[in-house]
Amino acid sequence: MGRRGPRIPDFDLDFGVDFSFDHTLSFDFDRERTRHRVVALVVSLVVGLFVTWLAVDLFAFHSVNDDEGVYLTQAAMLLEGKVFLYPGALADAVRPWFFVVEETTSAPGGVQMYSKYSPVVPALFALGLAVGLPNLVLGAVAAANAALVYTLTADVFDRETGVVAAALLVLSPLFLLTSATFLAYAPATMLNLAFAVCYVRAARRDSSGYAVVAGALVGLAFFARPYTAVLFALPFIAHSLWALASAWQAGTGWPVFRRYVAIALPGLAFVGLTLAYNAVVTGDALTFPYIAFAPLDGIGFGRRAILGYDIMFTPAVGVETSIEALRLLVTRWGPMGWLGTVAAVVGVGLTAQRWWRHQTGRSLRGRDRRRYHGLGGRERAFSELSDDALAAILLGIFVSVFVGNAFFWGTHNGLRNGLIDLLGPFYHFDALVPLAAFGAAGILGFARVLRRLAHRRFSASEARGVVFSVLLVSALVAGGVTLDAASDPYEENHLRTENLAATYEPIIEAGFEDPPLTPSVPAVGAGGANDGDDETKALVFHPDPYGDWSAHPFQTLRNDPGFDGPVVYAIDDGPEQDFTVLDATNRTPYRFTYRGTWTGAVDPVEPELTRLEVLSGDRVDATTTLGTPDGSNTVSVRVEAGGEYARYDVPMGETRTVEWDITSDGVRVTNYPRAAGPDRVPIPAGASEATLLVTYVGDFGETVTYRQTVSVERRGDDVRVLWPPETRVCRLTTDCGTEGEWVGPDGEYLPGVSVETNATATA
Structure with a gap:
């Protein structure tokens, strides 16, 4: 509509003088x-x-509002013409934040997921995803x-x-x-x-x-x-x-x-x-x-x-x-x-x-x-x-x-x-x-x-x-x-972005995606999650500090709608789920973790991405070499599995090497005398965990415990072990969270702490 002159009145100032005047325009x-x-x-x-x-x-x-990942996942779905996700056996490991899970016989794999949000805004975002x-x-x-x-x-x-x-x-x-x-x-x-x-x-x-x-x-x-x-x-x-x-x-x-x-x-x-x-x-x-x-x-x-x-x-x-x-x-x-x-x-x-x-x-x-x-x-x-x-x-x-x-x-x-x-x-x-x-x-x-x-x-x-x-x-x-x-919201958001950048650094350097950490454009003829050629692709297990959600809080780690992209991100939630995901995807596995407490990216964490290997055979022989924390006087070794344990007598030294093996009969330490418990701690059938604990005690009763936990699956006379184990270095307790995570020799630990480990499988 045409607007020839200003239609905002000036203040009605009555000074006895007529302030009104005509605004003569000098151009048309x-x-x-x-x-x-x-x-x-x-x-x-x-x-x-x-x-x-x-x-x-x-x-x-992205911001720390993890709804962004929901909209972007939905946008990627629309690009592939999908209203539902069909994760099949992966459902528990890849459920995106704010997605509804519905079991139905009409869905492939018996499970379908859909977003709690309308598709209108994701359709708008899909335009940008389509051109990268x-x-x-x-x-x-x-x-x-x-x-x-x-x-x-x-x-x-x-x-x-x-x-x-x-x-x-x-x-x-x-x-x-x-x-x-x-x-x-x-x-x-x-x-x-x-x-x-x-x-x-x-x-x-x-x-x-x-x-x-x-x-x-x-x-x-x-x-x-x-x-x-x-x-x-x-x-x-x-x-x-x-x-x-x-x-x-x-x-x-x-x-x-x-x-x-x-x-x-x-x-x-x-x-x-x-x-x-x-x-x-x-x-x-x-x-x-x-x-x-x-x-x-x-x-x-x-x-x-x-x-x-x-x-x-x-x-x-x-x-x-x-x-x-x-x-x-x-x-x-x-x-x-x-x-x-x-x-x-x-x-x-x-x-x-x-x-x-x-x-x-x-x-x-x-x-x-x-x-x-x-x-x-x-x-x-x-x-x-x-x-x-x-x-x-x-x-x-x-x-x-x-x-x-x-x-x-x-x-x-x-x-x-x-x-x-x-x-x-x-x-x-x-x-x-x-x-x-x-x-x-x-x-x-x-x-x-x-x-x-x-x-x-x-x-x-x-x-x-x-x-x-x-x-x-x-x-x-x-x-x-x-x-x-x-200034305050800008600085607070900038702080979180810096911490997120440091958190994702190992994954970016791994180069799973090109460009990294962006939704991939749907590929023509992409295979499904169970295609045999997926061995060249990655499977990344990640922690879930906010519960069993994918892309929450790590919303940048989003899966392609068909779970067939260059990398699948799965929740690390116990051995049964881990082996289910491994079998369903047939990909090269990695473990993404961090040392520290997740505070919504307010405080930094020390991240680590570890290449995993599935060792399979009738016996897996493992060797763990640990450094002695400064001030330690005594040490004890213990293995746990299936609710039972065995304890071993160990002399002190600058480093301590523990040799242990896992078979279908159970887990044991082989190079130190047993002090208590069965000769082999039995492993239950199916998927479970086996844990090696090495605890050092100082002059005043303070303790440092190395805790190594492996996912084990017993199949008849054979076992499968996901290696290397998740290792944590715990102070004053034998069981701690990610604040004690071992993230490689470059992490910040107590003086004297070190970890080296390897394992082999025999048929």
Whole structure:
């Protein structure tokens, strides 16, 4: 729509002097429109490029919100035309984070998995995966959001305000950090904004075409994130009902009714598509996948639960959570932090003043007067959706987002688990739109009043200097406030990225994937998980500090949808599962582990990738040579298997070599006399573990225990052993977690600690 001049009123300053003047344009209207559009395009591109840079640099291994891996896995599935994963025997070892597991006889292997999320946003990410540049999609979405904010703000105010609103997005930590992640919030806002822009054009141009597109977009937004779309659409629904009632009273109800039907029908069609998708994946049209995953993870108050965590979500908790989210948004995470909020409040005040002037007829000139009284042909459309009505809708979005999210416990979870501290109140991402629009209105209103006052008190050249100086100081203050708001989350995310980079370093150096740690483009004719030619491919067992989930927390270690890529990542969860995975994949096995406690990449760990070998025969002979920790006086050796143990007498020395063997009859130490227990500690049939423990004791009773655990499978008279064993060096206990993991001679251990081990199998 054309915007000939500014439609933000200046402050109503009554100094007894008439401040009003006509803005005579020195160039034609088309040139001004083109100039603003070019500037808006440049701003949008800058926003997109900056977000792309953040995605590549700050989130090189993704954020610690592991939902990113869910969306990217689903995107890779869509590229292969899959809604379900069919892991077969691998199901327990490769279940991705936030995927529902369903046993069904109709699925290959009897098991199928599906994501708790809708496929709309993954389909968008799939476009980037298809060309090997997924981060460009994030930049494109950010640029589109900036362009749409410009367009919508220009419809409410003017193009100049639209440009400033788009630029304000790059000053919002919430917009930048959330847009740079593979999450659904920014894409959902893009769909909502596109709907809003088309809705405005449908109303103001009386266009059925725009109405149909608007309906399709809001329906697609509903398919992507139903509750988010409903909250965004509520102010538009309220306006449409008001417009219909007004049109019926004026006797023009049928044309308006037909237009809103044109919006409603495509929207309802996508609602039907959403329900059809539900029916396909969950078996019930009214059961959304996220409800199938966690039945108590929904909207409303009462008991809410997901994955073992539950609370009684009361209205008081909902209100308290929403107030905290509001505080975070308006003080730190919105455009320019608290200063942007002040500007937005000023913008709302100026908009209210404009509305009052329109109601009273003050300060309206010809074109504006016709527009706001519905006179003069095409301008009549503005009586249905005036600038003031659209401003009210924009303000309504802000209210709807916060009131609506008070009924959803997701923000409470985000505050509890620290994700909002790192990425901002992302459930309220849509609230950035009114903040940016009204903030831009407040900034330009301030600038115009400043210009008028300067020209009143100074000469033209002096006035320009005064205006420039004040605006420069204001920009510096705004920049300082923005940097202060963004610095903490940026540094915290950067810290985690550095630690993730160090964690993944052994896998990157191994070069399993080309390029490493990226979703591979589906290959034509790729074999299945059981193809014989997979011996040249890798199988990487990885730890599961957050439970039995793949890609959680190591979401960069994602499997291809067919589990047939260059590497399969499997959870290291005991001998039975390990041997099942080995037999199902027929790949070269590795063990990925780390020394330290996993703290969500807050603290660094020492990673290690170890090539494994399956030793098979009637006996496996092993040798373990261990260094004596400084200050040790005595040593004991013990083997355990199947709930039984044997202990051996061992003399002290600088190093200690233990020879032990494993057969179908059991495990024993062969080079030291037995002090207690059976001659051979029996091994149960099937898969189990055998453990060698060598404990050193110091002067004051302090202990250091070397603990080596191997996965063993007994098959008749033969055994299979996964070698080398997992080795841990434990202080003051004989059994410890990853904080005692042996990660090779370069790790940080007590003085004197060393480990060497080897084994051979005999037929």
